[in-house]
Amino acid sequence: xxxxxxxxxxxxxxxxxxxxxxxxxxxxxxxxxxxxxxxxxxxxxxxxxxxxxxxxxxxxxxxxxxxxxxxxxxxxxxxxxxxxxxxxxxxxxxxxxxxxxxxxxxxxxxxxxxxxxxxxxxxxxxxxxxxxxxxxxxxxxxxxxxxxxxxxxxxxxxxxxxxxxxxxxxxxxxxxxxxxxxxxxxxxxxxxxxxxxxxxxxxxxxxxxxxxxxxxxxxxxxxxxxxxxxxxxxxxxxxxxxxxxxxxxxxxxxxxxxxxxxxxxxxxxxxxxxxxxxxxxxxxxxxxxxxxxxxxxxxxxxxxxxxxxxxxxxxxxxxxxxxxxxxxxxxxxxxxxxxxxxxxxxxxxxxxxxxxxxxxxx
Amino acid sequence: xxxxxxxxxxxxxxxxxxxxxxxxxxxxxxxxxxxxxxxxxxxxxxxxxxxxxxxxxxxxxxxxxxxxxxxxxxxxxxxxxxxxxxxxxxxxxxxxxxxxxxxxxxxxxxxxxxxxxxxxxxxxxxxxxxxxxxxxxxxxxxxxxxxxxxxxxxxxxxxxxxxxxxxxxxxxxxxxxxxxxxxxxxxxxxxxxxxxxxxxxxxxxxxxxxxxxxxxxxxxxxxxxxxxxxxxxxxxxxxxxxxxxxxxxxxxxxxxxxxxxxxxxxxxxxxxxxxxxxxxxxxx
Numbered sequence: 347x348x349x350x351x352x353x354x355x356x357x358x359x360x361x362x363x364x365x366x367x368x369x370x371x372x373x374x375x376x377x378x379x380x381x382x383x384x385x386x387x388x389x390x391x392x393x394x395x396x397x398x399x400x401x402x403x404x405x406x407x408x409x410x411x412x413x414x415x416x417x418x419x420x421x422x423x424x425x426x427x428x429x430x431x432x433x434x435x436x437x438x439x440x441x442x443x444x445x446x447x448x449x450x451x452x453x454x455x456x457x458x459x460x461x462x463x464x465x466x467x468x469x470x471x472x473x474x475x476x477x478x479x480x481x482x483x484x485x486x487x488x489x490x491x492x493x494x495x496x497x498x499x500x501x502x503x504x505x506x507x508x509x510x511x512x513x514x515x516x517x518x519x520x521x522x523x524x525x526x527x528x529x530x531x532x533x534x535x536x537x538x539x540x541x542x543x544x545x546x547x548x549x550x551x552x553x554x555x556x557x558x559x560x561x562x563x564x565x566x567x568x569x570x571x572x573x574x575x576x577x578x579x580x581x582x583x584x585x586x587x588x589x590x591x592x593x594x595x596x597x598x599x600x601x602x603x604x605x606x607x608x609x610x611x612x613x614x615x616x617x618x619x620x621x622x623x624x625x626x627x628x629x630x631x632x633x634x635x636x637x638x639x640x641x642x643x644x645x646x647x648x649x650x651x652x653x654x655x656x657x658x659x660x661x662x663x664x665x666x667x668x669x670x671x672x673x674x675x676x677x678x679x680x681x682x683x684x685x686x687x688x689x690x691x692x693x694x695x696x697x698x699x700x701x702x703x704x705x706x707x708x
Numbered sequence: 709x710x711x712x713x714x715x716x717x718x719x720x721x722x723x724x725x726x727x728x729x730x731x732x733x734x735x736x737x738x739x740x741x742x743x744x745x746x747x748x749x750x751x752x753x754x755x756x757x758x759x760x761x762x763x764x765x766x767x768x769x770x771x772x773x774x775x776x777x778x779x780x781x782x783x784x785x786x787x788x789x790x791x792x793x794x795x796x797x798x799x800x801x802x803x804x805x806x807x808x809x810x811x812x813x814x815x816x817x818x819x820x821x822x823x824x825x826x827x828x829x830x831x832x833x834x835x836x837x838x839x840x841x842x843x844x845x846x847x848x849x850x851x852x853x854x855x856x857x858x859x860x861x862x863x864x865x866x867x868x869x870x871x872x873x874x875x876x877x878x879x880x881x882x883x884x885x886x887x888x889x890x891x892x893x894x895x896x897x898x899x900x901x902x903x904x905x906x907x908x909x910x911x912x913x914x915x916x917x918x919x920x921x922x923x924x925x926x927x928x929x930x931x932x933x934x935x936x937x938x939x940x941x942x943x944x945x946x947x948x949x950x951x952x953x954x955x956x957x958x959x960x961x962x963x964x965x966x967x968x969x970x971x972x973x974x975x976x977x978x979x980x981x982x983x984x985x986x987x988x989x990x991x992x
Contacts, residue, residue, distance in 0.1 A: 427886065434885040438771045441771035441775070526979060533909040536915060538967060631916055631942065635946070678805065681802045681805055
């Protein structure tokens with residue numbers, strides 16, 4: 347990629363007959379951005395208190411004033427190029443803060459609303475026969491664990507085998523086609539995966555077959571491509587020296603893969619699997635279709651509908667009971683639990699990679 | 709091997725299950741207008757919400773990625789990168805609940821303002837919805853959702869900008885903005901496109917958030933803030949499926965097939981762009 351930088355000023359040519367006061371233009375003091383920011387805050391606070399706006403206009407006005415102020419001042423002292431730079435810095439920073447606001451709001455809302463019912467009862471009771479207050483999500487938590495566990499059980503071997511094929515055996519058109527379609531599969535909408543599982547089970551076991559296993563199949567359709575991608579990356583960074591050393595000792599290929607390549611890459615692979623699991627645990631749509639929902643505890647994934655945390659949260663929200671506050675509380679607590687599970691899985695993945703990673707030595 | 713079978717299987721099973729709705733007489737399709745008339749508003753709603761989300765999220769994502777890679781202090785940047793990754797993993801239903809509870813009421817005021825002052829633009833014709841569960845809100849929620857995903861992709865690319873290019877342009881006296889314009893953006897441009905495409909794909913297929921936030925009433929309209937909104941394919945499936953049977957289910961599966969095709973195309977384009985970039989960057 348050619349980098350066309352702006353042509354530097356012609357230093358070698360004779361000084362053009364142009365009025366330049368000095369070679370160095372003035373610079374703003376170091377505190378300039380903060381000073382302008384403070385001024386902008388004061389002005390917009392005045393304006394807001396005068397016209398009685400809310401918080402959002404205040405923040406917006408501050409950002410606009412700050413950007414305009416710093417740009418004008420800089421243009422006055424430093425010239426156009428620096429002014430553009432400074433205003434762009436202001437724009438980037440305020441865009442970042444603007445984007446952070448909703449994300450923080452999401453986290454704060456979930457935590458504050460979810461804490462109401464974050465108690466022992468929530469984790470030990472199911473919703474069987476519960477109307478109104480009380481009840482818990484024991485059945486849903488178990489359902490989530492069972493379906494995601496089954497999904498992992500199915501997709502890890504398949505995904506790992508595919509990755510091994512791609513890295514160790516695959517070459518030519520077939521391998522490239524597989525890579526391409528794995529990439530494409532990562533983008534399958536989750537609801538389509540749910541429809542697929544529903545359609546599959548409807549064809550094989552008769553229409554209307556809805557159980558935990560179907561949900562697990564749907565989840566594994568979503569999970570396989572992620573596992574393949576991450577394991578492939580990990581297998582690729584296993585040094586070729588190790589493989590060649592093992593081959594040189596006369597080891598057959600399958601044994602090299604099993605005893606040398608896989609143990610070397612196991613940390614990275616388990617990180618990838620954990621991240622994939624975290625992605626899949628929170629899926630709602632496929633489970634809504636393929637697994638259904640129920641109020642009682644069902645630990646058998648092969649018969650009957652099964653509740654899962656995400657679907658539980660959705661139904662408590664979409665069709666609340668007669669006094670609706672308890673239902674909403676349960677929905678939020680389920681959401682909080684889900685978020686905690688996802689975060690724990692993410693942290694676990696990080697620590698796995700931290701614990702085992704530096705062995706290969708780059 | 710197996711993976712191709714799975715992908716082909718997804719398409720095949722959907723096709724088989726959707727078949728009855730293709731051949732069924734038009735009267736049996738819900739809405740009594742035939743299959744095409746049933747799916748078309750859904751396709752429109754899907755595209756509208758996803759494009760709306762992309763228009764909001766993509767520029768922001770570029771700016772955030774720039775902030776993380778080139779403006780934030782190193783320690784903070786590492787932390788922020790981690791937070792962005794984490795937010796990309798937050799389940800969609802949580803965004804949906806948040807959008808319904810927090811965002812929808814918050815958009816009511818601005819929506820009224822928009823319809824009063826910018827009502828001449830068809831997008832904001834109004835009358836504004838009283839619940840705030842509008843296409844605008846859905847688009848905003850989707851934008852918030854895909855923001856971390858797009859940012860993560862673009863951030864990766866920006867981090868890989870050759871340090872030499874950056875330092876060279878700074879050494880020639882470029883300001884930071886000029887350095888970014890001349891060295892970082894050209895290098896990352898294809899990743900901006902592919903990241904946005906991935907985000908678009910995600911927004912197209914997003915189900916629960918839209919199902920919760922959007923109060924759909926069918927019909928094709930560009931009006932973002934009124935209470936009459938076209939539904940999206942995915943949300944429609946999630947809402948209708950538990951109460952459907954017979955041909956209705958087949959119709960929903962057929963609409964799922966359409967969604968599958970749309971996202972497949974979007975993803976293929978994105979991947980093609982990414983692959984082209986890896987071809988290029990090997991040379992530079």
